[in-house]
Amino acid sequence: MKLNAEKIRNDFPILSQSVNDEPLIYLDSAATAQKPLAVLDAVQSYYETSNANVHRGVHTLADRATSQYEAVREKTRAFIHAADSAEVLFTRGATTSLNWVAKSWGEANVKAGDEIVITIMEHHANLIPWQQLAKKTGAALNYIHLTADGQLDMEEAARLITNKTKIVAVTHCSNVLGTINPIKELAQLAHQAGAVIVVDGAQAVPHMPIDVQELDADFYAFSGHKMLAPTGTGVLYGKRALLEQMEPVEFGGEMIDFVYEQDSTWTELPWKFETGTPNIAGTIGLGVAIDYLNEQDRTAIHEHGQLLLQRLWPQLQQIEGLTIYGPQDIAQRTGVISFNLDGLHPHDVATALDMEGIAVRAGHHCAQPLMRELDVPATVRASFYLYNTPEEVDRFVASLQAVKEFFANGFI
Incomplete structure (x- = not known):
């Protein structure tokens, strides 16, 4: 199946606008993806026809809302x-999901003398929780570094993951380099050492088929807003045997069984972790986003990203003074390109591109240790998704050339 990006664009009303008198080219989907009409309509329909709290009431609206909400759980499974x-636990996003694992499983199982292994390419969401856990417990925090071509050093991984390791935490796909990491191989190393593997799938789930059982991930976290769903939605997958052992990290309504004056008991999975009124409308939108991605075929989505990279890559290589970070083999990466132009600050490049109607990201991308590894303060990042077209690739490159000329010669 081949994607028809031009047809898909019609489902995304935000993409029809102009920015700075230029047609919008949105190349910041790694930060947040745009939402199709089907998702927007589902959220509005919930509020217009079914707005009630879930799990609590017996009246018609409450029953309808609960049915819609819980149907998304099975759809996500x-x-x-x-x-x-x-x-399948519903959370506010990948960051919340990862913090739950660190607070619950981590604090119950990690102690002084143990080791936590992560990678230098992690987003802060999959770094700081382990950093704080190490500080709290006295465990060591060890980093797997990169090969010269921006891939994970698996030889170093094999050395670092030992019988002292309790947790291996790794991104499935780098939000900066686009690198696709070998999760199944890392899971084997972790399990041979008696450790659990925690995967940040925020950049992978929107782009490719995911089988958590095939990967043998113990925990897998992702956000809804990067996969066409509303903001404030996310998922934590955990193997049932592990989730059964874990204590909740938030307390209150919804997650209880019985409450006594001096003690309480928790309800069954998955609800024992989900306290308070959830993001019902957003979760219903997540279900529709899943439907939309399934209709497009996620293998085709990944192949579309590869086709865009194949068009982009040789054009970028023709720009003198441009450095691309990450794997040079585009088959080893998602549709994320981080780069710098010699002598130009990334923020200046991004601002100039915005004047051309092109939205890219500039900064450290919540990956400051990786920036130090690359020996740069920041990069420009262009991230492509299913609604981007080959023509947009060409216009992006032409605008990038014009930006370079402007800073060199004062005209654009």
């Missing part, structure tokens, strides 16, 4: 090929 819908 199938989407990531989990064994049981009880292994």
